[in-house]
Amino acid sequence: MNQAAKVQEAKGPLVWLDMDQKALDDAYDQFVYAPNRDQVHKRNMFNSDRVRARLGAPKRHAYGSKPMEQFDLFATGKPNAPINVFIHGGAWRTRAVKDYAFMAEAYVRAGAHWIGLDFDGVEGTNGDLLPMADQVRRGVAWVYNNAKSFGGDPSRIYVSGQSSGAHLTGCVATTDWKDYGVPNDIVKGALCCSGMYDLKPVRLSKRSDYVAFTDESEEKLSSQRRLDRLNCPVIVAYGTFETPEFQRQNREFAAAVKAAGKPVTLLVGEGYNHFEMAEMIGNPLSLLGVAMLEQMKLV
Amino acid sequence: MSNLSRRGMLAGAAALAAAPASAQTAPAVHVKGPLVWMNMDQKELDDAYDQAVYAPNRNVVINRCKRNSELARERLGAPKRFTYGPTKFEGLDVFTAKTPNAPIMMYIHGGSWRVGTASDYHYAAEAFLNAGANFVVPDFANVGDVGGSLLPMADQIRRSVVWVYRNAKEFGGDPERIYVSGQSSGGHWIGVLLTTDWQKDYGVPMTIIKGGASGSGMYDLKPVRLSARSKFVHFTDEMEAKLSAQRHLDKLVAPVALVYGSLETPEFQRQSRDFYAAVKAAGKPVTMAVMEGYNHFEVMEAIGNPVSLFGRAAIEIMKLRPA
Numbered sequence: 001m002n003q004a005a006k007v008q009e010a011k012g013p014l015v016w017l018d019m020d021q022k023a024l025d026d027a028y029d030q031f032v033y034a035p036n037r038d039q040v041h042k043r044n045m046f047n048s049d050r051v052r053a054r055l056g057a058p059k060r061h062a063y064g065s066k067p068m069e070q071f072d073l074f075a076t077g078k079p080n081a082p083i084n085v086f087i088h089g090g091a092w093r094t095r096a097v098k099d100y101a102f103m104a105e106a107y108v109r110a111g112a113h114w115i116g117l118d119f120d121g122v123e124g125t126n127g128d129l130l131p132m133a134d135q136v137r138r139g140v141a142w143v144y145n146n147a148k149s150f151g152g153d154p155s156r157i158y159v160s161g162q163s164s165g166a167h168l169t170g171c172v173a174t175t176d177w178k179d180y181g182v183p184n185d186i187v188k189g190a191l192c193c194s195g196m197y198d199l200k201p202v203r204l205s206k207r208s209d210y211v212a213f214t215d216e217s218e219e220k221l222s223s224q225r226r227l228d229r230l231n232c233p234v235i236v237a238y239g240t241f242e243t244p245e246f247q248r249q250n251r252e253f254a255a256a257v258k259a260a261g262k263p264v265t266l267l268v269g270e271g272y273n274h275f276e277m278a279e280m281i282g283n284p285l286s287l288l289g290v291a292m293l294e295q296m297k298l299v
Numbered sequence: 300m301s302n303l304s305r306r307g308m309l310a311g312a313a314a315l316a317a318a319p320a321s322a323q324t325a326p327a328v329h330v331k332g333p334l335v336w337m338n339m340d341q342k343e344l345d346d347a348y349d350q351a352v353y354a355p356n357r358n359v360v361i362n363r364c365k366r367n368s369e370l371a372r373e374r375l376g377a378p379k380r381f382t383y384g385p386t387k388f389e390g391l392d393v394f395t396a397k398t399p400n401a402p403i404m405m406y407i408h409g410g411s412w413r414v415g416t417a418s419d420y421h422y423a424a425e426a427f428l429n430a431g432a433n434f435v436v437p438d439f440a441n442v443g444d445v446g447g448s449l450l451p452m453a454d455q456i457r458r459s460v461v462w463v464y465r466n467a468k469e470f471g472g473d474p475e476r477i478y479v480s481g482q483s484s485g486g487h488w489i490g491v492l493l494t495t496d497w498q499k500d501y502g503v504p505m506t507i508i509k510g511g512a513s514g515s516g517m518y519d520l521k522p523v524r525l526s527a528r529s530k531f532v533h534f535t536d537e538m539e540a541k542l543s544a545q546r547h548l549d550k551l552v553a554p555v556a557l558v559y560g561s562l563e564t565p566e567f568q569r570q571s572r573d574f575y576a577a578v579k580a581a582g583k584p585v586t587m588a589v590m591e592g593y594n595h596f597e598v599m600e601a602i603g604n605p606v607s608l609f610g611r612a613a614i615e616i617m618k619l620r621p622a
Contacts, residue, residue, distance in 0.1 A: 036356065039562070043592030050608065105606045109621065241359070271363035283604040285425045287370065 027245035034273035047102035063142035074104035082156035089163025094121030106284035127212030166195025170223030239272030347566035360596035367422035383462035402476035409483025447533035486516020490544025512613035518574035560593030
């Protein structure tokens with residue numbers, strides 16, 4: 001988009017840090033900074049088809065009773081293998097995890113199961129993020145309770161997510177698992193790629209037009225405020241061509257985890273925008289692919 | 300708006316905002332002039348051999364590949380450097396496989412024949428090392444270094460292959476399993492290497508190369524010669540005839556894997572399609588993969604991803620599997 005034109009507009013009252021409303025809205029609108037959004041999405045769908053053609057169709061399991069509470073499992077051939085649970089993004093709107101199958105092959109070849117969770121978008125929850133967080137947490141708990149049924153090792157579950165999926169991954173990594181009747185250490189590591197960890201500025205942005213933020217959802221689902229519950233190493237990543245807020249959110253989350261004395265790695269994808277960062281997760285030799293496979297002790 | 304000013308504007312906007320203007324675009328509409336090649340007038344043909352017109356994120360991707368090459372060296376260590384010929388250009392980088400007597404992938408870089416250095420393509424090394432191969436990237440002169448002729452470049456690149464054949468054992472490579480891959484003008488060189496008269500011109504077996512994977516290449520130089528590229532390549536009848544691989548398919552003795560992106564220029568798509576059809580019509584083994592949603596430079600980048608169509612094609616032509 002035309003950044004030059006934006007610079008020339010008169011600045012309004014500040015609503016968040018040094019940003020006026022338009023600047024904040026733009027900072028939570030990926031398309032303003034990543035005009036190849038649709039191209040990359042098309043590429044992901046194409047590459048997902050290719051992965052299904054090579055690996056075969058995934059197994060489909062239900063982790064809950066609602067239609068969206070299912071997941072795709074691409075199984076590795078090795079018994080008792082570690083598991084990567086992927087939580088997709090899409091600005092919390094409804095997306096199908098089948099379009100992210102392109103990531104699976106890197107993990108399956110390295111000897112891990114790859115699970116992509118489907119879950120409701122805000123369209124299915126009256127704009128409320130709390131049921132979405134509950135869904136992905138139940139998805140991870142289901143994987144823990146049923147891992148052995150598909151040859152997975154319940155003691156080696158790792159979670160990854162990108163964009164709003166990284167927001168939800170942050171929520172998963174800071175869950176009080178006794179609410180779900182499983183041990184508090186069921187997640188052994190997390191990749192939070194290009195996520196949001198403090199919902200206050202998001203709530204102030206035009207994302208409030210379709211996300212029904214409340215004080216409760218802002219508080220409960222800002223993982224940066226829940227770091228006392230974090231008990232696994234976290235990889236936090238962003239690209240240098242992401243929006244200012246998406247860069248800041250990830251930098252500040254990594255700094256907060258570090259300040260809390262917990263293990264964190266901050267990775268910066270130089271020359272990558274928001275959507276190209278997600279694409280990188282599927283390349284086992286990329287900055288993110290290598291980091292995730294190392295965290296899972298697969299390289 | 301002319302191409303030049305349109306590109307200048309994109310570059311200016313990117314610099315100002317530090318945001319990539321990488322949406323796919325096509326050249327602006329113009330009054331059509333006389334046809335110079337197929338259904339194209341001069342401007343359309345020039346555009347079809349100018350990647351920036353169709354891939355405005357060119358510099359972003361090139362810089363990404365440079366950065367990823369640095370990251371690859373951090374993980375793998377610096378490659379071994381060998382000299383394969385007398386001029387200052389004639390050196391090559393070798394990343395050695397973990398196992399002895401392993402097959403060898405030689406990567407011939409692109410850059411419109413005009414720019415490029417082997418070290419900026421190290422990002423591709425790990426995909427081949429992990430699959431069990433050695434990875435070799437030769438440097439060679441740019442066309443501006445050798446008076447605008449592609450013929451000395453062809454000779455250098457061919458001699459780099461001969462050097463690898465004769466010296467493979469020095470770095471643990473198997474001289475009987477040399478494969479080649481390349482992209483863009485490097486794809487042009489893959490076509491040239493695969494149709495070289497090795498016995499007659501270099502005194503090595505015709506089967507010195509066991510297979511080639513070529514991304515986004517040019518296999519018939521006639522339309523290239525008619526395009527604005529003739530401003531920096533001083534094409535001659537001899538050069539066009541000798542270095543158009545499509546006219547030397549009788550010399551082709553190794554399987555070929557072709558790859559191109561659906562967002563490349565019309566000519567870069569056609570060149571691959573026509574070469575594929577010609578090799579097939581000659582009854583020789585060839586495959587073609589189209590990467591949907593990839594432009595020219597994104598195809599280039601994809602060879603570093605072993606599960607992409609380009610990375611996979613190059614690994615599989617070696618009878619290896621991505622790992």
